[in-house]
Amino acid sequence: MMKTPELLLPAGSLEKMRAAYAFGADAVYAGQPRYSLRARNNEFTLPQIHAGIAEAHQLGKKFFVTSNLMPHNAKVKTYLADMETVIALQPDALIMADPGLIMLVREKWPEIPIHLSVQANTVNYAAVKFWQSIGLTRVILSRELSLEEIREIRELCPDMELEVFVHGALCIAYSGRCLLSGYFNHRDPNQGTCTNSCRWDYKVKNAVESASGDIEPVEQIDFDFNQALSTANSALMDGNLSIPRHPAADKVYLIEEGQRSGQLMPIMEDEHGTYIMNSKDLRAVEHVAQLTEIGIDSLKVEGRTKSAYYVARTAQVYRQAIDDAIQQRPFDPSLLAQLEGLANRGYTDGFYQRHHSQETQNYLRGHSESARSQYVGDIEQIDAANGMVEVAVKNRFVVGDRLEIVHPDGNRIIQLKTMEDLHGNPITAAPGSGHRVRIPLTGKVNKAFVARFL
Numbered sequence: 001m002m003k004t005p006e007l008l009l010p011a012g013s014l015e016k017m018r019a020a021y022a023f024g025a026d027a028v029y030a031g032q033p034r035y036s037l038r039a040r041n042n043e044f045t046l047p048q049i050h051a052g053i054a055e056a057h058q059l060g061k062k063f064f065v066t067s068n069l070m071p072h073n074a075k076v077k078t079y080l081a082d083m084e085t086v087i088a089l090q091p092d093a094l095i096m097a098d099p100g101l102i103m104l105v106r107e108k109w110p111e112i113p114i115h116l117s118v119q120a121n122t123v124n125y126a127a128v129k130f131w132q133s134i135g136l137t138r139v140i141l142s143r144e145l146s147l148e149e150i151r152e153i154r155e156l157c158p159d160m161e162l163e164v165f166v167h168g169a170l171c172i173a174y175s176g177r178c179l180l181s182g183y184f185n186h187r188d189p190n191q192g193t194c195t196n197s198c199r200w201d202y203k204v205k206n207a208v209e210s211a212s213g214d215i216e217p218v219e220q221i222d223f224d225f226n227q228a229l230s231t232a233n234s235a236l237m238d239g240n241l242s243i244p245r246h247p248a249a250d251k252v253y254l255i256e257e258g259q260r261s262g263q264l265m266p267i268m269e270d271e272h273g274t275y276i277m278n279s280k281d282l283r284a285v286e287h288v289a290q291l292t293e294i295g296i297d298s299l300k301v302e303g304r305t306k307s308a309y310y311v312a313r314t315a316q317v318y319r320q321a322i323d324d325a326i327q328q329r330p331f332d333p334s335l336l337a338q339l340e341g342l343a344n345r346g347y348t349d350g351f352y353q354r355h356h357s358q359e360t361q362n363y364l365r366g367h368s369e370s371a372r373s374q375y376v377g378d379i380e381q382i383d384a385a386n387g388m389v390e391v392a393v394k395n396r397f398v399v400g401d402r403l404e405i406v407h408p409d410g411n412r413i414i415q416l417k418t419m420e421d422l423h424g425n426p427i428t429a430a431p432g433s434g435h436r437v438r439i440p441l442t443g444k445v446n447k448a449f450v451a452r453f454l
Contacts, residue, residue, distance in 0.1 A: 004326050005292055005299050008064075008163070009315050012304035013043040017052050019312040021061050022408040022447055024319030028056070029095060030304065031066030032086070035079065037119070037194070038066075038304045046085060053089045062092040068117035070098055080104055087112060093137065106135055113137040118165065123149075125156040132160045138297065139163070143170065147287065147352050151294045161297040166284040167314055167339070168302025170350060205254040217254055283347035285317060285335050289325040309375045309394075309449045310342050312406060341373035341451055373404055373451040377430070379441070387442050390422070393435040397452045399428045405441065406449040413453075414441070 009020035011028040020028050030044045030052060031037075044052070049065065056063035065086060071079065079101060087109050094112060096102050097119035105114060115138040116122060116131050123142045131139055138161035141150060145164075154162060187193040207217050256263065282302070284291075291299060299322065301314045317335045324332060339347070376397045381390035397403065401416045420438045421427050430437045 002292055002326055003295060003297075005296050005322060006062075006163075007315065007318055007322055008298050008300040009311055010168075010301060010304040010306070011044070011052065011311070012038065012306070013308075014048055014052060014055075016304075016306075016308045016311045017055070017063075019308040019447070020315050021056070021059055023312040023315035024408075025061070025315045027062035027064060027092070027298075028052070029064040029066050029300075031068070031095070032082075034082070035069055035071075035075065036066040037069055042304065049086060049091075050089050053091055056092075057090075064093045064095055064115065065091040066095040066117070067101065068095050068097040068119050070119070071101060076100060076104075080108060095140070102134075102136070110135070115161075115163065116140060118142060125153045128153055128157045128160055128162070132157065137161055140165075140300065143282070144351050146354065147290055147294070150291070150296070154295050162295075163298035163300055164291060164296055165282060165302055166288065166291070166299045166318065168282055170280065170282050170348070205256060207254045280346040280348040281344045282350045283336075283339055283344075284349045284352055285321050285339065286331055287349060287352050288318065288321040289331060292322065292325040306343075307375070309378075309406075309451075312408075312449055313338065313342055313375075316406070316408075316411075337372060341375065372454045374454055375449065376403070376452045377450040379405075379445050379448040379450060382445060383438070384442075387440050388420075388438045389441045389445055391430070391437050391439055391450055393430045393437060394433050395452070396432045397430050397450075402453045404451040404453065405445060406451060407444060408447060409444050412443075 006026045007024060008027045008029060009025040011017035011020060011030040017028050017030065030049065031042070032044060032046070032049065033042045036042070053063045067083070069075070083105070092113065093115045094105060095115045095117050096105065097117035102114060105112060114136045116136050118140045120131075121142045121144075122128060122131070122139050123145060128139050140163040141153065143165050145153075150162070150164065187195045205217050288299065299318060301311075301318065303310055303314070317338050320332065321335055324330075374395055376395045377391040377393045379389045380392050383389070397416070399416055399419050403414050403416050405412050405414065416439060418440060419427050419430065422436055422438065424438075427437065
């Protein structure tokens with residue numbers, strides 16, 4: 001029988017950790033702002049780490065502490081003293097990237113398991129064997145690997161734990177080692193303060209390279225996007241997966257960020273793309289069965305700064321995908337639609353599969369665009385006597401909407417027929433974030449979220 005992979009979810013707060021466990025996660029990862037790559041929107045100071053580890057172990061779950069920044073000298077000097085109290089809490093592993101810090105931890109606490117962070121960019125079996133030889137227990141493989149490369153690493157490193165990402169943001173850099181944010185506003189991604197500069201609003205301007213090598217703007221971009229798209233689609237329809245490269249792709253361009261008018265920055269594109277621009281988000285739920293068959297030990301979701309709803313929904317979806325894979329049930333395409341309800345920038349399965357057939361693309365798109373939903377609220381109080389629940393509203397919904405109640409024991413769909421304010425007065429709309437309303441609902445609804453079908 002196949003080994004069941006661990007489902008690993010992000011925790012930016014105790015609330016999100018609890019949602020992850022309730023909806024199917026086996027483990028979570030969280031870290032102190034000073035030593036992890038989430039200095040912003042991160043509630044895990046020492047008391048929260050203490051509470052998180054205690055709750056996790058009480059539930060029979062695991063809690064990994066991320067300690068994966070690339071430290072400058074000042075943080076190296078304080079690291080061991082600051083980690084003393086964390087190690088005493090007995091986390092299930094540290095997630096680390098910097099060889100110097102790994103050396104210090106191995107010398108002082110040889111018993112603590114260390115997982116190599118994706119920040120270390122491990123892309124081959126020899127590197128996995130190296131980290132295993134110095135005592136690490138797990139390697140989180142780089143996002144830039146295909147399924148076949150992962151399979152080969154598994155075959156050549158059979159007794160090393162391997163972890164891969166299956167969902168969340170993709171960086172415009174090699175597995176997160178990005179300099180853009182530091183370049184623009186001195187917020188270094190490798191110190192945990194990334195401002196997601198790759199996702200800002202950029203305008204592309206035409207440019208030429210002068211005889212002296214300077215990049216100079218010109219008035220107009222000589223490129224018809226619709227014509228290029230039509231040519232590419234025609235090639236795909238004819239079964240040609242090798243689309244001719246457009247001459248415009250070999251030119252140099254300037255970009256202007258929306259908040260920095262007049263500051264023009266040169267970019268060039270090669271055959272792999274333009275790397276400063278926004279990436280789609282990773283969604284690899286359709287590959288869970290294959291990753292399980294390969295023998296991957298842990299499937300990881302990214303998103304410590306996302307909402308508790310995001311954590312609950314991704315945990316629930318990937319839990320079902322793993323359980324279906326273990327039971328050798330066919331992939332359930334409705335899982336694609338459930339993930340569409342999360343905030344995303346469009347989805348890609350990243351580097352797992354280089355080319356999709358037209359049939360596969362239509363299959364994925366068709367199911368993704370059906371039954372889409374939007375997160376609209378959290379159920380926070382229950383009035384069982386009157387069959388009503390209080391909802392903290394996150395997005396607008398109205399009487400007549402078809403709602404999904406997302407609950408650890410299973411989801412259900414209702415048609416909203418009535419709604420009232422907190423004083424019992426009938427209302428027809430929950431206007432949006434910051435409002436509270438009451439809706440009729442019975443049964444198990446504690447720790448539930450509410451989504452609206454679009």
